[in-house]
Amino acid sequence: MRVAIVGATGYGGVELIRLLRQHRQVTEISVFSSSQAEESLTLTYPHLQDVYKGVLQTIDTKVLASAYDVVFLSAPPGVAATLASGLLEGSAAIVDLSGDFRIKEARIYEEWYGQKAAPADLRKQAVYGLSEWNDEEIRTAKLIANPGCYPTAILLGLAPAVKQGAVNMNSLIIDAKTGTTGAGKNPSAVTHFSEMNESMKIYKVNEHKHTPEIEQLLAEWNKGAGPVTFTPHLVPMSRGIMATMYVESTGGLSHDDWLQLYKDAYESHPFVRVRKNGFPATKEVSGSNYCDIYLDYDARTNRVTIVSVIDNLVKGAAGQAIQNANIMNGYKVTEGLDFIPVYP
Amino acid sequence: MRVAIVGATGYGGVELIRLLRQHRQVTEISVFSSSQAEESLTLTYPHLQDVYKGVLQTIDTKVLASAYDVVFLSAPPGVAATLASGLLEGSAAIVDLSGDFRIKEARIYEEWYGQKAAPADLRKQAVYGLSEWNDEEIRTAKLIANPGCYPTAILLGLAPAVKQGAVNMNSLIIDAKTGTTGAGKNPSAVTHFSEMNESMKIYKVNEHKHTPEIEQLLAEWNKGAGPVTFTPHLVPMSRGIMATMYVESTGGLSHDDWLQLYKDAYESHPFVRVRKNGFPATKEVSGSNYCDIYLDYDARTNRVTIVSVIDNLVKGAAGQAIQNANIMNGYKVTEGLDFIPVYP
Amino acid sequence: MRVAIVGATGYGGVELIRLLRQHRQVTEISVFSSSQAEESLTLTYPHLQDVYKGVLQTIDTKVLASAYDVVFLSAPPGVAATLASGLLEGSAAIVDLSGDFRIKEARIYEEWYGQKAAPADLRKQAVYGLSEWNDEEIRTAKLIANPGCYPTAILLGLAPAVKQGAVNMNSLIIDAKTGTTGAGKNPSAVTHFSEMNESMKIYKVNEHKHTPEIEQLLAEWNKGAGPVTFTPHLVPMSRGIMATMYVESTGGLSHDDWLQLYKDAYESHPFVRVRKNGFPATKEVSGSNYCDIYLDYDARTNRVTIVSVIDNLVKGAAGQAIQNANIMNGYKVTEGLDFIPVYP
Amino acid sequence: MRVAIVGATGYGGVELIRLLRQHRQVTEISVFSSSQAEESLTLTYPHLQDVYKGVLQTIDTKVLASAYDVVFLSAPPGVAATLASGLLEGSAAIVDLSGDFRIKEARIYEEWYGQKAAPADLRKQAVYGLSEWNDEEIRTAKLIANPGCYPTAILLGLAPAVKQGAVNMNSLIIDAKTGTTGAGKNPSAVTHFSEMNESMKIYKVNEHKHTPEIEQLLAEWNKGAGPVTFTPHLVPMSRGIMATMYVESTGGLSHDDWLQLYKDAYESHPFVRVRKNGFPATKEVSGSNYCDIYLDYDARTNRVTIVSVIDNLVKGAAGQAIQNANIMNGYKVTEGLDFIPVYP
Structure with a gap:
């Protein structure tokens, strides 16, 4: 090649x-x-x-x-x-x-x-x-x-649930956090070390370009798809994205059912690892092509918190x-x- | 004294x-x-x-x-x-x-x-x-x-809206991020520099002790208060909390109305600063007793994203x-x- | 005022x-x-x-x-x-x-x-x-x-020894490390977070402007002053300077004598703290006007390692x-x- | 295998x-x-x-x-x-x-x-x-x-000069900086994120175990070898060692001669890169088996500053x-x- x-x-x-x-x-x-x-x-x-x-x-x-x-x-x-x-x-x-x-x-x-x-x-x-x-x-x-980097983490995290029709499609809230390499090589005030270090920032709230990319795929996967709330944050690290996604369950699935749904979906895909022992940290995929996913179903609120991490550059x-x-x-x-x- | x-x-x-x-x-x-x-x-x-x-x-x-x-x-x-x-x-x-x-x-x-x-x-x-x-x-x-540190940032961020009845009380989702000093002085695997640095973590999903503290106050302020989704994250920085809160508007308020609601609420309180020029970063309150707040109303989703930052130790x-x-x-x-x- | x-x-x-x-x-x-x-x-x-x-x-x-x-x-x-x-x-x-x-x-x-x-x-x-x-x-x-920021840390660290004539004036080697705020507010490739984070750099070796400033004071204090070796480094932190200084003892002073020489020199100066229990870290003076100093005399090499730390912005x-x-x-x-x- | x-x-x-x-x-x-x-x-x-x-x-x-x-x-x-x-x-x-x-x-x-x-x-x-x-x-x-990690960086940095007899063997001063992974996996107060982050530390001054390892090799290479001054520092990063070494030239070699001496020494060794365009940063070898070296001869002091960087874990x-x-x-x-x- x-x-x-x-x-x-x-x-x-x-x-x-x-x-x-x-x-x-x-x-x-x-x-x-x-x-x-x-x-x-x-x-x-x-x-x-x-x-x-x-x-x-x-x-x-x-x-x-x-x-x-x-x-x-x-x-x-x-x-x-x-x-x-x-x-x-x-x-x-x-x-x-x-x-x-x-x-x-x-x-x-x-x-x-x-x-x-x-x-x-x-x-x-x-x-x-x-x-x-x-x-x-x-x-x-x-x-x-x-x-895009965000859509990759987010769509891999949402796909099994959305395709299965397991979530209320108007309930999707995505709180995403990225390291600074996502902002590219050009120096700027936002990613100036003195001000980015020991700080957490939020940017382009409700106006990030990756929003329509996410929504387009969701609509392909599920006819009921509505607009999503997507919020990007900047974390003082160079690499890594963590997407924390909040979805309302349409009901019926237990925590274990949810986990099984994801395990089944990604069983034959070597780069998506549904985690066995709890939530992943971004460093646990750094430098690699893995997307690690874990989730928790909360009966109190009937919401599922789905977390997916990737190395944004890989x-x-x-x-x-x-x-x-x-x-x-x-x-x-x-x-x-x-x-x-x-x-x- | x-x-x-x-x-x-x-x-x-x-x-x-x-x-x-x-x-x-x-x-x-x-x-x-x-x-x-x-x-x-x-x-x-x-x-x-x-x-x-x-x-x-x-x-x-x-x-x-x-x-x-x-x-x-x-x-x-x-x-x-x-x-x-x-x-x-x-x-x-x-x-x-x-x-x-x-x-x-x-x-x-x-x-x-x-x-x-x-x-x-x-x-x-x-x-x-x-x-x-x-x-x-x-x-x-x-x-x-x-x-608690989280409840301080979160409750100051939610109070004006909740007391006003401007939000659907079953819609509250709180995605919170903290620096490591919140975990205290005792060394542990989680806050070991080699593994915490250049990493983002999530912990105690749907089981953090600050959840009932938040819910208790919300219930005092608003009879319709239901359970909240509260998710804490660990960010590679020593100090600072950023709480990103997602609420569904009960309607009627424009972005400017929302901002005015908050300005009015905190006008006479010197330590809560409703920001004028956009969202705050955690470093902008570091070492100080300020809680800085900003928000954005998104007409597409009818949700308000409220962000509040504090120095967790101050x-x-x-x-x-x-x-x-x-x-x-x-x-x-x-x-x-x-x-x-x-x-x- | x-x-x-x-x-x-x-x-x-x-x-x-x-x-x-x-x-x-x-x-x-x-x-x-x-x-x-x-x-x-x-x-x-x-x-x-x-x-x-x-x-x-x-x-x-x-x-x-x-x-x-x-x-x-x-x-x-x-x-x-x-x-x-x-x-x-x-x-x-x-x-x-x-x-x-x-x-x-x-x-x-x-x-x-x-x-x-x-x-x-x-x-x-x-x-x-x-x-x-x-x-x-x-x-x-x-x-x-x-x-200058470096000269402050370095000169406070050298003064007692140099004024006392306790060191070979041709032996002075200064290895200094600074946080990035020393490079100022303008973003640049060097201090771009993605590349400065998780990295240690060295710059302006043998050509930093603070060299003649240091040498001028040493010459005022001691007639034998020769040129110094001064090497600045950039450390992935926002604030702080640590100067590690290597000097050859002209002899006679024990480790305790050396420490006493420094304690006496700074006894009446509230902002210079000669440490009691070991070497200081930069964070231990962060945000403050202190300059903390400690040293070690090594009989094997007849050299004294003097360390001084300051917050470069204070x-x-x-x-x-x-x-x-x-x-x-x-x-x-x-x-x-x-x-x-x-x-x- | x-x-x-x-x-x-x-x-x-x-x-x-x-x-x-x-x-x-x-x-x-x-x-x-x-x-x-x-x-x-x-x-x-x-x-x-x-x-x-x-x-x-x-x-x-x-x-x-x-x-x-x-x-x-x-x-x-x-x-x-x-x-x-x-x-x-x-x-x-x-x-x-x-x-x-x-x-x-x-x-x-x-x-x-x-x-x-x-x-x-x-x-x-x-x-x-x-x-x-x-x-x-x-x-x-x-x-x-x-x-050891330090001796690897230091000895590769000193070998060509020491073997050639180009340095005064009683003049060797080594100021070394490491990321925290060198301290291992066990959490401790020193490497607790809250206190290590945004800080620079110095430790085991004149008593680090790697000192005799360095001296043993230098003595094998050059009969005149005396004791060295070796000072380890901790930098807020996970990986990387930078060794800044100060040696007195025995004379005669220009800056270009010095550089050529090193290029010749490592020409056939793929993992040691004598740099062409200036001093290396630790991140430039991160995750790899490279040792990058550069140096500067200072005519004012007749000293050579040799810098070598490695990933301490590789x-x-x-x-x-x-x-x-x-x-x-x-x-x-x-x-x-x-x-x-x-x-x-």
Whole structure:
């Protein structure tokens, strides 16, 4: 598998390199950048010295489309929408890590993203790459819209219950917490160490772009789906997402039934671990492609608290992108991703 | 004001010393401990060298009750229940920072705490020291049950809405996040730096002791109060609580109405700041007695997201205890507490 | 004491406000800024809401020089050099927190700072404000060059030994570690949370601007002073400096003699605490004006390891600046600074 | 390669499992524990659920010696000294991660460790496993004394200069900083999150056990070796060691000569990277087996500042242990260790 990464200077791009390095089918990794072409990637990331020697190349869709088997687009918003048509003319499979192709309806995209939606045919063609639930479509896809970090944790946490019709679809409240790498590589006042350290923040309350992405999938899974409340928080750590989800049970299921529902749903999926001995911490999946889930049914309130944790840069970005490339190429789904979490 | 602190070796006790040191009415601060009597407190806390020279004294209720104006009980669960009768025979005002006297019904206390409740007369006599809302009773109280850290942040955040009847009382979901000092001074696997750092945890889901404390107050304020969902999380920071509260609006109020409701409620209360320019971060109240609050009404879901932040050791423990002592003594409520947060 | 702060939007400026708020002699605190004039300071620092209501004013040297008793200059490099002449025509005492007036020789300043030195008469007039050792000159000074954060910790740690002639003056090696607030409020790649967290960095090896400041004082204190090795490091914490200093003993002194030398030197200085029970941690002085020192003499190598810790924003900046203002005004040296460290 | 890990519940043990999982020659990983036999390792480490299914077995030297190709001893001090004789009767290669066999002279071991040294024949037989410099002896060894975390970083940083005779051997000062995992899995007051977070500490000044280990190697490399000053510090991060070393040049070498000396020394060693563009940060080797080195020669003082960084659990423990097992077994030295650092 010859691989190209467009936008390799961001955290998603550099994480792709880290993971693809262990992938036995990968024979080549090339990196592309619009702004830093001709530069060695080690100027930006000295930790790659002597390990990854690629030089950033100018983006050329023809080259990308023909010389590579998989092209990962890890560029800022809007770039993938511009490049995709050209890329699709070639033979390469495309996995886009931005939000350009995730939202099916242009109106909704434009409302939440505040910018022009990608061309309709591209949005239509793109398959939403939630690996565990869309593997059929992913297998034959040419263009993958890789899920956002929050939606990955949240949708994996909600899917079994929502598909089963076990929850009141108007009751969904999602309180999510992320480490700072989710905010990207560019320094800002919000993620300035002196002010982020020893602090907990909340942001984009009721207006985060991942909201329509979550709602779109829920609506596909369950006709009764209403709007969700989704609240992102920033935690003083670099990696990790914990999504704490509150849902009202439609009744009948005991705590053990709930747990069994989840165990059954993910039994054959190696990267989703329904926990046996209690709730997971984010560090327990750090550096790995796992999504760990546990839940508690509370008879007092008839609510279920579902918790799911991921490493936002792995299962929430680069890891799931590779997982999708594996599925598209017919490789073992765990190929190149079979890491034990880095703990502690 | 001559002050005694029982249990001065815990974080609550040492924070009392830090704050009382700036209190202009305090003429004496004595410290007491059952386990480390005769020891200098600087053995446990070297940062007190040359500043606080008190030696830990053996606990003697007669001495405490007669030689001091205020006795702060900052001891482990059950100690206050044992000492209070004796202390109440004297003239000292008592502020208990443990949970011994917070819950009125013995049955509920015993269910959530898993141990015997304090004698009924003590529980009855104790006034719940939520300073901003119970100042009338606090003024004439002899024994204060100082609120828990979580309930302080949560109740200050919910009070205006709940008292106004503006929320569906069966809809209350509280997602709370705390720094590690809430877990106290004893080292444990959970708060071991190597495993707590760069991690986010969730604990005591649907079984935290502060749940009945919150529900008791809500029921006092609003007859329709049902059980709440309350979920505590541990964040890799030492100080700070952020409570994110989700409530269903009973309707009619716009975002601005909601904000005005809160501004009006806390206008005359110097330690509760309804924020003007967006949601607060925990660091913005660190080291201070402030509780900062902001909210957002979401028309899509008809829910209000209310956020309140405190320093768990100040407004959530020692600071509110002193605030209550000020009220009991007729001092200015801000006396000894008028600190600007330590930022950054 | 009417106080003006020029450059109040930086960390030094906002820390001055925090501390001056507790100062009993302060009747007014006004803030000035070249870039954000007319803005409320709470726009930059929401934690000041309802506490400090000052609006940033345009810098006007005439107003500053006449309407205030003390002017703290907490502006970027070069600003103080421009303002000082005008300010000195008035009656206000001036304390400059920048490096503009610290270095006596223009040639040395220009070599290390890479920019033009302040006018010679200003550099000559300025008194170096190392409060504990220069209090005589400070008392009658009109213009104080407040010491850098590193030099404060380092010079307080070296002074007793160097003045006593107890160390080989060519043997001085200083390994210093700072929290990130020393790098200021502007976000940068170096202090971006995602990359600074869970990491330790080293910077400006053998080329940090504080080197000549340290050497200048050592040369004043001891004729044999040679160049020092000074290495700054960045630690993933917001506040705090630890300086670990290695010196070769000229012989004769035992470990106890060494300790006694330090105890004697600082006996009458309330803000320097020679520790009794071992080495200090940075957190044990956090938020306070203390400098804590301890040392160990190693007979195997004939070296002494001297450790000194401060809060870089307090004793290393705003706290010492106020301490100097106290001395200049004849107030008690601890006025407004008598805080117990915020621990934990 | 069938592998046994004795003491798998410590951080060194669990890191061995993480790394060995990626090792292509490893066919079996069994875990042993004296205290938790019969327990699943996932009880202690839930992050291993579904990934590593081994159950802790009772330690039986006969089984260990015969059924495994390599036995990693990752047990507390003293355990290896007891087990080794029995193990050496079998065919397994032994890599001990404790300090039991590192010090050749019993007298020195007992002085610094405060306990009885291992039997003389074992200490004699053990080969010190500093992979890059002792590979000849390691190749034919039966028992490896795997280096301590600090000595690994320090000795790799000093070796080229010391072997070359380029430094005054009485001038060596080592200021080392570690993350908290170096202190192990047992919670303690020192590594309690509330007090370790936002703090920098110093400990065991002039009395750390790794001192004689460093001095022993330096004496092997250079006859003029005197005692070193070695000072360990604790930094609020989980992983990582930075050693800042100060040495006096014997003269003649320029900055570029110094750098070339190091590049030449490590040219053929894939895990030691002499950096090209400045000093490394600890995070730039996190999770990997790299040791990154850079230096600066200062003509003013004639000193060289050498900095070396490692991940204390990888190159400082489990990684180097596997590297040694690779050498003993004739595998490629990078087998199972070829990870890109986890950044950020």
